Amino acid sequence: MFKYLIAALLLTAFSAYADVIHQERSLYRNILVEESGDLRCLKFDEKTRKSSQSCMYKSNPQKLVFNYTKLTFASLLMIDNPQNVLIIGLGGGTLSNVIHELYPTASIENVEIDPAVIKVARDFFDFKETDKVTSKVQDGRIFVKRAALKKQQYDWIILDAFNGDYIPEHLLTKEFFEEVKSVLSPNGIVAANTFSSSKLYEHESATYHAVFGDFINVITEKNSNRIILAGFDNMPTEQNITGRVKKLAPLLSPYDVDIKAISKGMQSTKNNQDWPTDTKILTDQYSPANLLNF
Known part of the structure; x- marks a missing residue:
């Protein structure tokens, strides 16, 4: 801490x-x-x-700076050896770079709506593209819709489409999450970088729960971002997580990811639902913007 x-x-x-x-x-x-x-x-x-x-x-590009980026790797406590990865929202390309180093044979598709962001990531943040790591200029929701039509599936879907201080509202609805679920492989995981303290917290939680059922909140410090892990069928046992922590710790250490500490910040909503049962679900008709009206 x-x-x-x-x-x-x-x-x-x-x-x-x-x-x-x-x-x-x-x-x-x-x-x-x-x-x-x-x-x-x-x-x-x-x-x-x-x-x-x-x-x-600059002296150590491997070392991760942001806590939320580190928390994203809690996903690896839920899945083994992801080979098809989808990242919506590029930023500087940090997540893509680390995942490629960890899993060099994995296919990683980065989707970013702004071509200028991709160019800046290449020019200033050492974003790496190979035959396995690609970037596509497209709205994330359109990409997911088209991937569903093509019957594509991903083992690890990372939603990181913060636009300044907010998430685009069409990427926070029940309909979008259903589209994401349709391209998730049977043993895959969705990891979403999102709010831990805002008016949207309860509505977003209710919406994820409506689509994916019980999910995991990953939070290690108050009033920071949280990572939502969703889409899994069964919660790993404590013994399974301990084994995975032991395996992952030396692999993630060079990136300054303390996976043991992160594992302690994982909490299932199964017995810890922290939003009212009558919380309104976000939909394409009832979007986050509507929440500003009350």
């Missing part, structure tokens, strides 16, 4: 003293790349410069 606090303080200090090394206006947003010492960060809006989309240590 202490090291997470130190990381947060460093990022706060970064915001105050960073130099802008690249800035452009894309079709969707303002894009900034800032540097302070060894830290380089991608940001999407001049007005919210304290909120970074992706960061890397």
Whole structure:
């Protein structure tokens, strides 16, 4: 917990003293790349410069900066050797790079709506593309719809489409989650980077539960992002998780991922439902924007 606090303080200090090394206006947003010492960060809006989309240590690009990125690897406590990975929302390409290093034979498809973000990831964040790692310029929901028509399936689907400080509303609805579920392999997992403290928390939780049933919240520090793990059939036993932690710990250590600590932040909703049973589910007709009306 202490090291997470130190990381947060460093990022706060970064915001105050960073130099802008690249800035452009894309079709969707303002894009900034800032540097302070060894830290380089991608940001999407001049007005919210304290909120970074992706960061890397220039001297050690392997080492992950953000807690939410590290929490995403709780997915590997639920699945073995994913070979087909879908990432919606590229950022700096950090997740894609790490997964490719961990599983070099896996096929990784990165979907990003903004072509400028892909170019910045290549030019400033060492985003790696190979015959196994691809990037596609497309809205994530359209991509999933077309993947379903093609009967494609993925072992690991990562939803990381934060646009500044919010998630596009069409990527938070029951209909979208049903589409995601349709392209999830039988033993696959969905990992969503999302809210741990906002007005949307209860509605989002209710919506995931309506589509996937019981899911797992992964949170290791108060008022940070949470990772939702959904789509699994059975919760692994404590013995299974202990075995996987032992196996994964040395593999994830170079990325500064403490998988043992992360495993302790996993909590199933099966006996811990923390939203009212009458919480309204988000749909294409009742979207997150409507919540601002009350």
